[in-house]
Amino acid sequence: MTDDVRVLLVDDQDLVRSGLRRILRRRAGFLIVAECADGAGVPEALAEHDVDVIVMDLRMKHVDGIEATRRLRATSDHPPVLALTTFDDDDLLSGALRAGAAGFILKDSPAEDLIRAVRTVAMGESWLDPTVTARVLTTYRNAVAPNTSRVEALTSREHDVLQAIGRGLTNAEIAAALFISEVTVKSHIGRIFAKLGLRDRSAAIVYAFDHGIVAPDNPVA
Template sequence: MIRVLLVDDQQLVRAGLRMLCESDPEMEVVGEAADGGPAVRMAQQLRPDVIVMDLRMPGVDGTTATARILADRPSTRILVLTTFDDDDHLYPALAAGACGFLVKDASPGELLDGVRRAAAGESPFSPDVLRRLVAKALRPAEPPRPALTNLTDREREVLALVGTGLSNPEIAERLHLGVTTVKTHVANLMTKTRSGNRVQLAVMAAQSGLVA
């Protein structure tokens, strides 16, 4: 069971998110908070697996709350869900430790998948956001990354699909592999490329020409 804490200053948004999450038998909404201050306290008390975090809120904003929560409970997965996907909101949230970033025009299925992926240790991003992260990393001033000569053909295939933003189950379906096998390939890719997360792998895929 994935324990979820919802943080948004709009009651109607929280109600909709609660109904959506509780429609999934694998999720339990353990609490709601209207701003970052109560969210920090509730994260300590309720120990959620995933926090769905808005950014612009009265009182303590989502970026500040994210940093405070992770300073106390670094294993918590914080998934940003916001209307504002500009760089002024994106990069501070990621620097604070958010594991993913979705915009509020995401479909219900995309949001539920994002919560599941966050709980599984992945980094869910809206496609447009991921493309911006990759594009920024590909600017000329960015130093080149290591060559991929040490990767197997299968690892290259997996890396290319990570670069398009696919989740592990989606990659498994595309390549006719087991999800556990894909997870192993992703773990090996992170080790071989010295990447700390899936975003860095996506950047690596683009830099190496594996993603158009």
């Protein structure tokens, strides 16, 4: 058994996949189990390999990353998707979130950020590239129905957890900051999502910004 994060790379450029392989090396705790040059190949790759996270390019010729992510979301069980793109395009990145991606990162990000992003998303959490997060969240919220659930429904501890999610903290970081276990953090998150009608962490981050729980100038990891 291995503790390596098992990664599926999906990008139509061989050079990009080669670069990702050099960054996501086994000695850094990653194992590239499969590669696809188009989103159409993702279901077959998942059927043949155990995958912890999919690193998915958004711009591909046949089945692009947004459509491939949308198709995955329609299945009962699938690994989380980290959207990867060279394009600083708010609509494109917002579309990836609406399709069900757990986060996004630009291809020109530092290697350290990519490593953190892949590992964070593999853990079932979110990663939003801080260089474009504020703009993308604005586009995202304008494209979805407003959430009318009231923050007053949260307990003080649930409020603290939501604030931490909005700041981009992982479950482990939230647990350390609040002196509680990760299991307790997960329980709080489940109740927060249920009370506020939130689908995922991306929606929770938007909610936290919209309701003043996190200030717009606070960084999101």
